[in-house]
Amino acid sequence: MIIKKIFNNNAIVAKDSDKHEYVIMGCGIAFKKNAGEKVDENLIEKTFILKQKDASEKFKLLLEDIPSEHVSLCYDIIEYAKNILKVEFNDYIYITLTDHISNAIKLFDSGIDNPNALIWEIKKFYPKEFQIGLKALQFIKDELDKELPEDEAANIALHLINVQGNISNDKTGNVSKHTKMIKDILNIVKYTYNITLDEKSINYERFVTHLRFFFQRLGQKKDTALEDDFLLNHIKTKYSKAYNCMLKIEKYLETKLSNEEQLYLTVHIQRVTQRN
Template sequence: MKIEKILNNNAVVIKENDNEKIVMGCGIAYKKRVGDEVSEDKIDKIFLLSNKEINNKFQELVSDIPMEYVELGEKIITFAKTQLGKKLNDTIYISLVDHIYTAITRFLEGIEVKNALLWEIKRFYKDEYPIGLTALDLIEEIFSVRLPEDEAGFIALHIVNAEMDGNEKEVKRVYKITKIMQEILNIVRYNFKISFDEDSVYYYRFISHLKFFADRVFSERTYKDENNDDLFGIIQNKYKNSFQCVEKIAKFIEDKYQYIISDEEKLYLTIHIERIVYKSNK
């Protein structure tokens, strides 16, 4: 394996079958030049990311920060994939590693950033949030720094972003999605004067639906199914109270986010709200 590029003393780029790989190891580039062979006994990690753009950005990140942060990020991502049983978009290698490095640097400078949606993150992302807490344990173990719980929420959002789309460069969009989910839940809660059973399968399904609905709002995509006209009329008449609640949601979304909810989206929102309200009252 010949060195194509030296990123720092501990990371180099090699090329195999027209694919650039980032190879890391302590002192792997010490006294080396482009074209030299990589000492295989020094290799600790090899990264092959999904496309050239992501690969180039990751190379830039690796060249700027200590290897320990990249290794920690990789350990957290591997743990997340195992826990969730899902693939995560490769952009998380950039966003999560950069966030952890920035968060630790900021904390050591005495700056703590509050996570205004921490409570909602705990409720909406019950699989991802514990991974954020484990990440804090790993950070403390490696760097002897205990970051505040707010950071577990931010890390969870990075994981959610990698699950949902991964094309976004920042986690801000997922943060907005979480906010709109909370706003819709509040409308339903106050409209029916109920408390949700957050452990129920119906609540989980409703949250999952809201997650993808909110994603469409910020992506300006509308769900349409021309075959549901008859069903929409039936649901509208059968679940009148839930449909009236959806109309309130639709007005709120249009006023605040300039997004018009289609009849198809109203149909599925009505069904989900009817289910969760019925189960909550029961």
């Protein structure tokens, strides 16, 4: 392989005999090297093969602004996530997650918190992704000696959740369908309560995000925990209007929701319709 472009001593763009391009990382792989010279393949540690051209070009731009150790760290996190989740991610995960984590590290160094308002939902509905987020924080601590807060594990998990959803939606063509369904459900809530929802509120954001994740779970069979019966009955009594609104949504969806889904949907309706 021949060096096409050098980002720094540890990161280059190289092309093979078939003119395929790769982003390659390795300690000192570009040290005292110039474009056009042969790559020392013994120094290759990580190879990024991005099949989507647009993603590949954006990733190269990212490398010009982000420390190579951040890129290398994110590569390890993504590979770990692939092995745990047994999925292939869209190429853009290398851009979005790398950019996010690098920025999160900069914010941490500046003493700025980046809380995730959806951490409770993510822990509850996506425990695997959240555990990967926690593992990513351990990677960051081991590599950079920076102990980022637990909220950041949820932020990382959200990237993994979204990219899985994008792959699924791209294959099934459900993006527009789900967008319409979210709009319809919001209208059911608005007409039931005869109110205008505050689209800038955190409860509105939580509700819409919950619905997006909900559509990904719809149709998946899950065992319902026994305590959900007690909690649902309690919520049904305490928030009767929200519960009845949830039943309208269930009827619109033409499916029987689990107790767990009924419970959390009712709670979200109650939150998003509160005025205080």
